[in-house]
Amino acid sequence: MRNPLQEQLLKAGLAKKGKVDQIAREQAKQRQGKAPASAPAEKVDTQRLQAERAERDRALAAERNAQAQARELAAQIRQIVEANKVKREGEISYRFTDGDKIHSVLVNEALKAQLAKGSLVVVRSGDGYELLPRAAAEKVRERDASAIVLDHGQPGEHQLQSEDDEFYAQFKVPDDLIW
Template identity: 80%
Template sequence: MRNPLQEQLLKAGLAKKGKVDQIARDQAKQRQGKPAAAEAVEKIDTQRLQAERAERDRALAAERNAQAHAREIAAQVRQIIEANKVKREGEISYRFTDGDKMQSVLVNEALRTQLAKGALVIVRLGDGYELVPRIAAEKIRERDVTAIVLDHGRKTESAPASEDDEFYSQFKVPDDLIW
């Protein structure tokens, strides 16, 4: 079945029947989905764009998950510190280093002794510092090592001992030395 325009062109003698049939066959082939080369290239471009979008979305999702995990860890550490912090009281200033700065907390004699022996650990909470027992410090260490500021009870891996270290090891320095 031809369209009305084709019929009019045939009656007027402006088109030949063979030419109209050829155009009708070409249109039918296009409708049935025989894609041309340009359509294949366009399809490849859209697939590539979809793959790039999917990759970018995966990267953004991974970044969001990492940030959420970091916030969750920080919340766990904060909760452990709040639940286990030791009440600080006293007038003795206990000094320690946090990075390259000297800090101090006020403690009494009993707390200072526990800090020196390693029974208590100093941890960072926001802008301040808190004292927590060793058990709580181990839980914190599992989640975030950087939250622990001072831990005398933990053995640190140091460089091999030099001759000077061996010589000075015979002179013991007391743990409760106030400086």
């Protein structure tokens, strides 16, 4: 079963009969589905590439899920803060630290006393700060503890924690000192 081109090459003397027969046999094998021995190596490479692609897709999906969960927690915190925030009013500047910076909120005497007792908590809300009752602050703490900036009601928070604290504990601070 030779094609017309092979017949012409044989008549012109440009090809040998053995070479034409060998090419015809290889073409017949290919048509019947008998692949050469190099196919398993290609198949292994293809499977390896598919496995790598699947692993990369799983990693991307996990990252997207984590980001979506973080956005969901942030939205829940925002909703809790908006629903439970205490209206701030007054002329007294209540100062607290957030990281390395000192911030302040304006409160009245009653709010200041509640903050000092620990029944109110200062929570980071967007670019500002809000006052929340303890129950709402616990809900926020369950979702993201780093959103709570100031909480005087936490047990063990005021305990001395280093040698320096022990040294300075012997010096009494006047009750009327406001920083």
